[in-house]
Amino acid sequence: MQSAALKSVLSVDQLPTDYYNILHDLPAPLPPPLDPRTMKPVAPEALLRLFAKECLRQETSTEEFIRIPDEVREAYLRLGRPTPLYRARRLEQKLGTPAKIFFKREDLNPAGSHKPNTAVAQAYYHRQEGTTRLTTETGAGQWGTALALAAALFGIDLTVYMTRSSYEQKPYRKILMEVYGAKVHASPSALTNAGRKYLEKDRAHPGSLGIAISEAVEDCVTHDGTKYSLGSVLNHVLTHQSVVGQEAKLQMDELDEDPDYIVGCIGGGSNFAGLAYPFMRDKLRGKSEADFVAVEPKAVPSTTKGEYRYDYADAAESAPLIKMFTVGHGYQCPPIHAGGLRYHGKAPSMSMLIDRGLMRSVAYDQNDVMAAGILLAQNEGVVAAPESNHAVKAAIDIALECRRRDEAKTILFNLSGHGLLDLQAYQDKISGALVDYAPKDSEVRASLAGLPS
Ligand SMILES: *Cc1c(COP(=O)(O)O)cnc(C)c1O
Secondary structure (H helix, E strand, O other), X not given: OOHHHHEEOOOHHHOOOEEEOHHHOOOOOOOOOEOOOXXXXXXXXXXXXXXXXXXXXXXXXXXXXXXXXXXXXXXXXXXXXXXXXXXXXXXXXXXXXXXXEEEEEOOOOOOOEOOHHHHHHHHHHHHHOOOOEEEEEEOOOHHHHHHHHHHHHOOOEEEEEEEHHHHHHOHHHHHHHHHOOOEEEEEOXXXXXXXXXXXXXXXXXXXXXXXXXXXXXXXXXXXXOEEEOOOOOOHHHHHHOHHHHHHHHHHHHHOOOOOOEEEEEOOOOHHHHHHHHHHHHHHHOOOOOOEEEEEEEOOOOOOOOOEEEEEEOOOOOOOOEEEEEEOOOOOOOOOOOOHHHOOOEOOHXXXXXXXXXXXXXXXXXXXXXXXXXXXXXXXXXXXXXXHHHHHHHHHHHHHHHHHHHOOOOEEEEEEOEXXXXXXXXXXXXXXXXXXXXXXXXXXXXXXXXXXXX
16 A cells, blocks of 8 residues: 555645636526515625625626635635545445545634635635625534634624524634634624514524524624625635635546545535536536535435425525525524534535436435444544535445445545534434434425425
């Protein structure tokens, strides 16, 4: 066994110079977002009050490559890019599979997930456009942490609305955000009309991502010089994540490998798109037959039980409608540990690829997912986020299928984040307290029933 084949580390000058934009290669244009009041396509200018101008330009751009600004590349270097790609050799041996398993390490930066890839780009564009303050929402805290880090690097103030249940039960990411200088409020808060409405009914309201979004948007539009940032789902976010797959492609080439399976977990779709789309580019051009596998929790079965249709992007029905795979914006998401996989819909480009059979998806229970994470930890030493363990579980299942068929296939998955601030999920798995949740088909149908057709 040559040690070189266990790991690929790129040099500083191999950091990608451009983002890859899948909109250039999609089989059809994306259906436009619709204004919830008129049900007509949203004019991008209507969103200028919230988003950076350059992000909105990228949102609908069909140019294939978008240059990464020098200062953003510098920030990437500072945060550990290019990230290494590892081979899970001991895990392969443990499984007794002839398959090779590779994984891309997006867990090694100080924020602990892939999310800084877009956070630093967004913070940079905002600062270039004169923005001095940002607002955002966060559930479990990964996005808030990534944006707090990026805001610190680019000298922007940040206010984060964090769902009260996470704020109280998971204080460590809140502390991390504060270390980076962000102001963090438990949501619902008394600072906005949206928050006060819920607080009046229940002073200990646990909050939800939908409420936190409403608060962050209200705070943004009522304060001069303030803009807003989103960490997933939108096209420009997926484009920023393409640094992951571009690096992985170089690394697989250097190892003289070509993945047969490309695997990732999906919350809004950004980390998997980041890894997958530079490879999908080849498939869309007839140059690859790789199998793309998107992995979601059974508790939020957007692509495995939901429908591909227009749905509101937010629970309050005030954000635009997007054509996507969804379980319905009113779906009551069970309290699974993979907080980053609880969004009701999936990114529009990824939804189209799944709808057209260019990607497929699978769903798992959290007990099986955490068991996979423990197997990874005990064989490779890496403690992955509960979200990432969905990808680990799928990669293991494919490797076991390869053993049954005696096929020496190559599997590549994205390790989207570390689990060192999610140890309660591991504790619950080890103590036997972890509960599986899956909606009945009738519950999903009921959730979808009220959507506009
Ligand atoms: C946020 C998050 C996800 C889910 O978001 P995507 O946009 O689907 O990538 C997955 N893994 C980790 C570690 C996260 O923090």
